[in-house]
Amino acid sequence: MMDEPKFGAIPRVNLGALNMALYIAIALGLISPNPLESAFVIMQLKFILHKEWKQNIPPVTVLLFLFPWLEISAAVFEANFRGITLNEMLHGTGRTAYWLSAVGLYCVMWGFNTVMKKVKLPDIEAIKSQASRFSLTRLIALFFLIGPFTSVIARFVGRGVLYQFVTYLNELSVVLLIAICLRQIALKQINTMFIGFLSVVTVLSFYSLFSSWKVVAFALFISMGTATRLSGTMVRRIVFLSLVFGNLIFLWQGIKGEYRGYITGSGDAGALISQRVVVDRKDALAKFFELSQRFYFDDAETTVNENIGSDDELLLHTLRRAGYLEFFSLVLNKVPSEINHENGRLLAESLSFALIPRFLYPNKGVKDDGAKVERYTDFRVSKTASFSLGHYVEYFIDFKALGMMVVLLMYGWVGGKILQFIVTREFIAQSVIFALPIAYVCLDKWGQFQADTVYAYGQTFWGSVCHAVLFIPIYRAIGRIAKAPLDES
DSSP states (O other): OTTSOOGGGSOBOBOTHHHHHHHHHHHHHTTSSSHHHHHHHHHHHHHHHHHHOBTTSOOHHHHHHHHHHHHHHHHHHHHHHHTSOHHHHTTTOHHHHHHHHHHHHHHHHHHHHHHHTTOOOOOHHHHHHHHTTBOHHHHHHHHHHHHHHHHHHHHHHTTSTTTHHHHHHHTHHHHHHHHHHHHHHHTTOOOHHHHHHHHHHHHHTTSSSSOTTHHHHHHHHHHHTOOSBOOHHHHHHHHHHHHHHHHHHHHHHHHHHHHHHHHTTSOSSSOOSOSOOOSOHHHHHHHHHHHHHHHHHSOTTSHHHHHHOSHHHHHHHHHHHHOOOHHHHHHHTTTTTTSOOOTTHHHHHHHHHHHSOTTTOTTOOOOOHHHHHHHHHOOOOOTTOOOOOOHHHHHHHHHHHHHHHHHHHHHHHHHHHHHHHHHHSHHHHHOHHHHHHHHHHHHTTTTOSSOOHHHHHHHHHHHHHIIIIITHHHHHHHHHHTBOOTTTO
């Protein structure tokens, strides 16, 4: 690690022909219903790739900014597809919501990169030199043992104040998943065992209310996105993964209503009665594949397609779910015309709730995102739904537009400092195959646009404490157990 160049000095990946494609997209954006926003969306994408995609570095930081970029930009794509302006689509304030969010993302990147230019990240050669020391079979076995291990811990801990600890233990499986992908790609071993493992993990991930299969896509992006230039092989990988996981996005949007109703016992239609899964994994997956078959092979009059409508409506529904500007637009219609700016009250309450453990603050109450959404937007939230304003929006409510940008600049700086802390921890710096997976798991929630302040700060802080401090003995044990026998190395 000491001999590696700092992140800011590493050459960026040569985008090749993609540069021309991006310039063409900017030009086409200028003739869309939202010309300035459309052009800026592509310019911001180009900036993220230019700034964060470094040669031979697994693109963890690219992913941290691509996701909020998509959450902010999807509304522009949706409005263009509808042939209307953002203001027409989003309550008369869509344009303002977009510009505040997009400029806010730049502020986060600016703060983040003031720290990152001094940080040394492990490159693919360092990962490759260590990857052969680990057994794929043992890493996979450890991955599947995480679930039973955390179940035992959960029974011991119970539902008390330490139960949240179990959620961070579950993230060990995400670290191992990314490490396995990094190992196989670094060693160029795209073999049957690896493909079978990814297939099983993807299938099992459907036993969930949410699209947990995205973690597989992110793990492959981090491992396969390591490059010096955008070669033909890289383009083919991008196209293949886009087709596979893009297809899953549309499938999930098409069937998730009925599927969620089934696994929660809420019925095939109507609102969920809870977010608790009440059927076993075998029955849930059988229902998932039944709905998938109907989605792909039955005619448009099946129940699944009746819930969504035409393919165009499914695309629009997907863009609306991917984007997250609607609540910001609604807030702009109420703050400050009906409700005054809070002058930091929301942030202060969120920080105390997120960072002070309940055993030190037993009266801190219960987190209620829906109440906050209803107060500032007049949007009625079901008790079983999970909606939040998003922390960018909360900063605007607290500090106005300029104050929001200052907070986001500081937020980016803190994210950079957390990443620096993680990769400089002695064990993590030495075990480079785990360094970037741990960094991603700790900063995943930090890098979301729609995450509320309590969630973003709490998950990032306590996740970093767990993975970069408390779990070091566990990672040491994983490293020892996963070492390849002599005949495998």
